[in-house]
Amino acid sequence: SENHADMKAGDFGLICAFGAGYSIGGALLKML
Structure with missing residues (x-):
């Protein structure tokens, strides 16, 4: 349960x- 929650939070942070x-x-490419 905890591992699933941690993995879900990690995926959200990665996204x-x-x-x-x-x-x-x-934005940087447009500035260039």
Whole structure:
């Protein structure tokens, strides 16, 4: 139960980090 919750939270954090990095990367490319 706890492991499932941790993995779910980790996936959510990874998705958030990837989304933020993708958005920032796109903004940087537009600036260039």
